[in-house]
Amino acid sequence: MIDLQGKNDLRALSDIVRDIRSQSAGTDFMLVGAAARDLLLQHHHGIEPLRKTTDVDFAFAVPDWPAYIALTERLIDSGFFKPDDRAQHRLLSRRGTVIDILPFGGVESAEAQISWPPSGQTVMSVIGYAEANAATATVVLPGTVQLAVITIPMFALIKLFTWEERHWTQPRKDASDLLFVLDNSFQIAGLERLHDIAPELFELDDFDSDLAGAWLIGFQARLVIDQHSQRTQEIITRASMIVERETDPNGPLSLIGEVEARDPERARRKLGAFGNGLTRVRKL
Numbered sequence: 001m002i003d004l005q006g007k008n009d010l011r012a013l014s015d016i017v018r019d020i021r022s023q024s025a026g027t028d029f030m031l032v033g034a035a036a037r038d039l040l041l042q043h044h045h046g047i048e049p050l051r052k053t054t055d056v057d058f059a060f061a062v063p064d065w066p067a068y069i070a071l072t073e074r075l076i077d078s079g080f081f082k083p084d085d086r087a088q089h090r091l092l093s094r095r096g097t098v099i100d101i102l103p104f105g106g107v108e109s110a111e112a113q114i115s116w117p118p119s120g121q122t123v124m125s126v127i128g129y130a131e132a133n134a135a136t137a138t139v140v141l142p143g144t145v146q147l148a149v150i151t152i153p154m155f156a157l158i159k160l161f162t163w164e165e166r167h168w169t170q171p172r173k174d175a176s177d178l179l180f181v182l183d184n185s186f187q188i189a190g191l192e193r194l195h196d197i198a199p200e201l202f203e204l205d206d207f208d209s210d211l212a213g214a215w216l217i218g219f220q221a222r223l224v225i226d227q228h229s230q231r232t233q234e235i236i237t238r239a240s241m242i243v244e245r246e247t248d249p250n251g252p253l254s255l256i257g258e259v260e261a262r263d264p265e266r267a268r269r270k271l272g273a274f275g276n277g278l279t280r281v282r283k284l
Helices: 008-023 033-044 065-077 129-133 152-166 173-183 185-189 192-197 199-203 209-228 232-247 254-258 264-278
Strands: 029-032 056-062 081-083 090-093 098-105 113-115 123-125 137-141 145-149
Touching (some): 008 090, 056 129, 152 232, 173 185, 185 209, 209 264, 232 264
Parallel strands (some): 056 098
Antiparallel strands (some): 090 098, 137 145
């Protein structure tokens, strides 16, 4: 449990969570996206993000579309939120904060995609959401409000998939978020667990604490997938294919190229170490 009750600048988020919970009828939900990144990196680990967000994304485990529609209608009817005409899954809080209400679970296809009703034309991948929801971090906000938050390892894994899905239309954002996590992975993950998980990595001639941190982030995401997924092979195969392509020195290197990294080779190696952790390969 992460205690952030003393963070007064999180009171607005606490109010939003309280308002949602009062109307969610016990529906399971978690904080995802950049707001989760900021909550854990900035407020818990003391790492200032390169870009800040004012939007807040929540992912809800729902059995079907009628349950999701009923949820959004309750939120709006409560008077705590109002619809945002720019997107059907977007609401505005009492203070004007943009809130995205993202469904997963019973509304997913076999490929872990959702097609927004009624047209079904807008498709979004939610691969990894169910697994992330099974292994969230519990954060206590001001007012003793508890909130389930996606963990950093699962945030990184989902960012990899999100980047693949939308980098042609929304470049830089997802790549920047993923590489920022990997740049700070040593501080986020620490290396205490590495002694128990893969002590042989410390014996490598080219041992590097930053690469080891990225490896550990990947390995921790793999643990979640192994423990909570019904499609482990699909998820790991898809992730490793992206990493292999984007770390191939003779490949496109599109992901790294989007963020204009100060040291592209270093970024490539961190992404590779993350992929090795995901696939349980004991090398950096």
